[in-house]
Amino acid sequence: MRRVEHLCDHSGMVHRLESLVLRHALRLPLPAAPAGEGDTAARQFDAALMSVGFKLSADALKRLSGLSEGTVVDTAVRTLATVREMVGDHVRHNVYFIDFPANVPDTFEFWMRCVTEALEDRKARPGVIAQLRTGVINLLTLPSYGNYRHTYDEMLAAHDELTAAVGDRLTVLHLGGSLEDEVTALYLALAGSTTPLGDEHLADLGVLAEHCVDGPQPETFPVRENRAVVNAARLKTGSGLLLDTVTDALRLACALSGGDVSLQEPTRFRALSRPVRRALLAGLDSVVAAAPAKVADVLTHREAFKRLGERLHPHEYPQWPHAAEVFAVARGEKRAYTFDGRVEALLGADDVTGAVELLTSAPGRLFRALDRLLRTAATQEERDVVVAAVERVAPEVSGRVVLSVREYLHNRAAEAGRKRVFINRAGRAHVADDTRAAVPEADRRRLITALDAEIGRRLPSPERLVVDPDILAVALPLSGRAASAGLGVLPRGSVSPVDGELLRFFVYWKQAQRVTDYDLSALLLDAAYETVTWLSYTSLREVEGEHSGDITNAPDGASEFIDLRLGAVRGTYIVPQVNIYSGEKFEEAEESFFGFMLRAAEQKGRPFEARTVRMKSELRGPGRVALPLAFRRAQDGSWHAKWLHLYLKGHPAYNRVEGNQVSVATLLRGIVEREQLTVGYLTGLMANGGTDVVSWDAASVPDGPVTYIGLERPEGLHPDSVVITPENLRDLIPE
Known part of the structure; x- marks a missing residue:
């Protein structure tokens, strides 16, 4: 009996470690198994993966085909369970309106239907009549409102199969080394990360650290x-x-x-x-x-x-x-x-030069106090002392801090007289007026030049750098807390293209103990950040699209969707949001996540189709209004996503899109108008340093090893190539 339990524990740990490698690196650890004839099982495995938007690389398919059939089947079962969860396909996504997005009724018409049905219900009738006499009726008291009226299987039967399209997502799983090698590499990468990790990644690091405690350790813990x-x-x-x-x-x-x-x-x-x-x-x-x-x-x-x-x-x-x-x-x-106390005493005495001299012994603190020092300095001579000290100690400051100050200085010129956006480590955001004195432009430019030179000095100088142009606008991950865990997620401030005719948002939640009602909404704003319209449970149908209907209780899990025809959108911005109307916070729910899909106009299928999912992120922040990302239409009509990963405090209950229009618009303006340092900034510095930088061309794959930076690892790269994708983008941040 104990041996069976031990084997079960070992199997569970293997699955968990494989899952970590898959989620963090999109690599499939090579099973340790004898040779065999697993080609049929491998092809079936690949087909099953493609049904949920994944695929084996050519090398992975070839190597698995040479293993025993049982090994391939076991690997397929574990892998499919992981990738389904990564994309949100591990749960059943039902909708209130069975034909969604077709036949969604007008909001008022639907509410009247619910009232009529309640009047026909002998038990509900007296209470409804009493409410009607007051002129106000609570939708939540109507028997047919807020609860699924059909089973998941009945909903599936009402929809045709999804028509395959060229634009469907296909995420390639590449073959890795042995499980132990992959786990060790992942542990060293997370433990030695130069940027803070998010809560989910810290939890994963805990699992890996326990497993790797007797193995190699990072040289430093930055x-x-x-x-x-x-x-x-x-x-x-x-x-x-x-x-x-x-x-x-x-x-x-x-x-x-x-x-x-x-x-x-x-x-x-x-x-x-x-x-x-x-x-x-x-x-x-x-x-x-x-x-x-x-x-x-x-x-x-x-x-x-x-x-x-x-x-x-x-x-x-x-x-x-x-x-x-x-x-x-x-x-x-x-x-x-304390050191800080001594600094404060000097600044309190207006001794900027003395404070700078002391801070040079702690270069990181000097960088963090830079703006205050420049504003406190009464003369140009004192500001010159500050700038000279920064130039002198810059090589001793961590790369993340240097980049953060460089980004800050880039935006500092435009901030005077405008709004400032404050975002804490948990993603909670608020906006305030900028009341600071301006930083002299000459000093700002001198500092930027010095920091660019320092960052460029630290960057690697590969013989050949191949870059996918789509990743150039991705923001540098200066903090792992600037992004949620999930699939296809990019750091806060990143911009990515949106190619498709139909944009569909989804939210799923499952309550842990209390009745919980989350509301998916989408706010549409014009170029001046003024409200055009919105889609929510109070506005089920608009010119732009449809809402799938309000679900108010999720003991077994619940989903809501919004379908948008991008060509019909009136306005410049689309801001999806998840409001907690009542019940458990995002961090209290058993599970909660948001995502979006892209489809061609002619595609049918179920409300949720895994291979059309472009992004799925966990909702675990501290606020009661989640703002995962926003979409902006460019002057040429194309759409781009701007990644937010923000949470508004909201109200203790009854949060609705109508009640947070102004705060969302103000916050969006602050984020959109702030420029982040991007991958393009770093590759530009590398090019200026003499590196041969070329754009990726799938028709002309380099023969030898290269350094590749892109949104995903392409097929055919030399095995000795250094590959940087969103999964390990933090490796770009120099120490």
Whole structure:
């Protein structure tokens, strides 16, 4: 019995690790199996993949055909389960109006039909009559409103099969190495990432770190959150901790309590076992013993350290006096002088030169204080000191920070007198007036020139760089939190072309405990960001398209759709949004995701067809109104997507598109008019540095190894080529 359980556990772990590799790298680990005749099973596997918009690469199909039939079948079952979930095809997408997008009624006509049916219902009739007498009726009290009136199978029977089209999505799965090699490579890439990871990727890193604890480790951990997740896995497996600051121990404690390792949100620390307490205290003691000045970092997160001390009981462990010192500082029993406090004292005395001199010992902090220093400087001489210091210490600053400041400076000239958009790490956004003094243009230009030179110096110089033009407008992923997990997702601020005649949005959610009602809506704005119209449960049918109908309860999962004819859209912008009308937050629901499909006008099919899905992203943000992306029509009539990944706070309940038109329009304006650093910016610097940059041409695949940057890995590249796609775009960010 135990052997069966062990085998089941092993099989489950193999599936989970394979799934991680597929989702992050679109690579199929090569099964370890004897040779056989699996060609028939491999072709069937490929056909099944194509039905949901995926396909095996030529090499993968060839190699699988040479394995045993059983191995291919087992691989197919696991892979299909993963890719179906990636695209949102693992659930049943029903619609309220069975013929959607055909025969969607006028909104008022539909509501009157629901009232009529309620009056014909003996149980519902008295309550409806009472409401009618008041002149106001609650749609949610009508028996036929908000609940599916047909089964999923009945809905399928009402639709013809999907007509294949050239534009249908086909995502190629390439063959990888052994599972162990692929998992190790993925672990090293995530753990050693130069940019912060999103919550979903941090969770994946935790799984990988536990599996790879005894294997190769990154030379450095540029992002502290990654180190915390890795330390949590090492602690669980009994391996030594990797700590070099007192804050590393605090982040680890947050990870162990299921809290926020970025320290942006307070964590409620759990009771910790004695072995865990000993490990944390020993780690703190060794850090402070080696560098006593590091105890000053406690003051940055004093309250969190005080609460952690209540869980660790340092007084019980006199053998670690330096750890006890940490909590004495947190409680105010021992004084410590922070670096930031010294900087503030100098700026408070208007000593900009002294503050700059001090900040040069912490180059990253100098960069983050740059704008304030330039605005505080009273003379050009002081501003020259600031700029000179930035030029001098730039080589010591992380690539992500240099790029962030470069992007900021690019937009700084245009921000005076306009709105500023603030976006926190969780994607919550708000807008405020820009009241800052302007930065002198000469100083701004000098800084931009210096930062461009520094970034260009750090970029690789491949002999030949091949670039897909469609990726040039993709924003650099300076933070993994600037994008949601999912398929076909690009970083916030990216622009990508939209080719198709019919645009269809979808949302799916499944409530965990409470009745939950999410509402999919689409706001249409003109070039001045004024409302033209909208599609929602209050406006089921417009010139532009149709809404599939309102579902108000999702114990078994629910879906809503919006169909738009792009040629009929009146306006410049389309802004899809998901409003929480009532019930569970996005993070509380058992599952919730958004996506969009593109179809040709003549295509039929079901409301949800996996191979027409262009993007599917998880909805797990903190607000009650989700804004995944927006669509903009160019002057030539073409459409492009602008990726947002934003959440508005919204109201505690009853959020509707009619109530957030102004806030959405204001936020959209701020995002659209702000320019991000893109892949095109980096490739331009590489070209200026002497790299031979050519555009990708599928008819002329290079013979030898190249560095390729594109939206997906093409067939036929030399196996020694370096390939950068959205899945590993963070590798472009120099250290």
